[in-house]
Amino acid sequence: MNGSLTHLGALADPAAFTGPVDLQNTPDETALAMLERMALIRRTEEQIAEMDQAGEVNCPCHYAIGQEATAVGVAQHLRPTDRGFGAHRSHSHYLASGGSVDKLMAEVLGRDTGASRGMGGSMHLYGADTGFAGSVPIVAGTVPLAVGAGLAAKLDGSGDVGVAYFGDGACEEGVVHESLNLAAVMRLPVLFVVENNLYSSHLDIHLRQPSDRVARFAESHGIVTHVVDGNDVVEVARVAGELIGRARAGEGPGFIEAVTYRWRGHVGPDENIDVGLRRSAEEVAAWKKRDPIARLRAALETRGLAAADIDGRLDAAEQAAKAAREKAYDAPWPPQSALLDHVYAGQGDRS
16 A cells, blocks of 8 residues: 555454443443444434435535444543534534534524524534534634633633544644643643544555554653554543543643544445545445444444334434425524624623
8 A cells, every 4th residue: 555554453453342332330221322423423414414415405414424433432531611623524523522413404594593693604603502613724723712612711720621533634733732741741631532444535545645544643752652543432432531530630632543434435426436645445445334323322222222122313413314305495694784793802792
């Protein structure tokens, strides 16, 4: 592969992790809640993708279908006073934090009831009441903001953490390395979460980096790291709990590399199997067998949970996504008078 080193090993092989996840000591209710949240993210994005294909969405949408476990696993240990920051593929982070599916759907359609009052679209989400401080499409742009949130939390002694969600491509931006260094030197309560889906836009990681394992960057700064199967929500939750606990206790930052894969393309609802690189229909099909939702469901069935209980959670997610779509269609557009409301600080707070 162009002289590149493969250090992820089996984690980058979809055939290696297709069975039920290990529930370990996870209570039934916790596992069911994680299943429902992942399903809500998936069903919501599938609804948005349908709207996208129908030409009803007028903003670019980046889908995290197939990657739901990472956001949901991390969110198990976050609280509303923490500050999470995402990039352009952040529907999952917003919803995992407890963000409103109604507000997400309305925002994608540009409606006044949206998460950003219809002013931001898919890539500019805001959910301060749930601890999601914002997403932007600038690659790695929010990583230093999460470090700043960690610094503020340390100075005020709140015990809160800053969380930066970003992809393997963002690791090639200089600001990520500056942020890792500052967080390490100042022992800041920050969790860096890299969703390594092996592609930056359309470019395979083996064409961009000498190794496919990006945790090496954090390790060079002495930051505690975990490299995990990003499609195993239980494992993600376990390591996130450990690292967030350390951060809250004043023991410094942590870094999770969650190896995963997006089923859809870089942007838009199609699968991008014609980009001329390693991504192919066969590769996408192989990764779909590592479905985080199906693997958690299989684990719950193996444990002996009734199919009715499991299906009830999945049906609830389905209905919530469909209802949010219909509600968004009926929501009002922002008034023309609101065009400049949020251009300058302190102006036009209509909330």
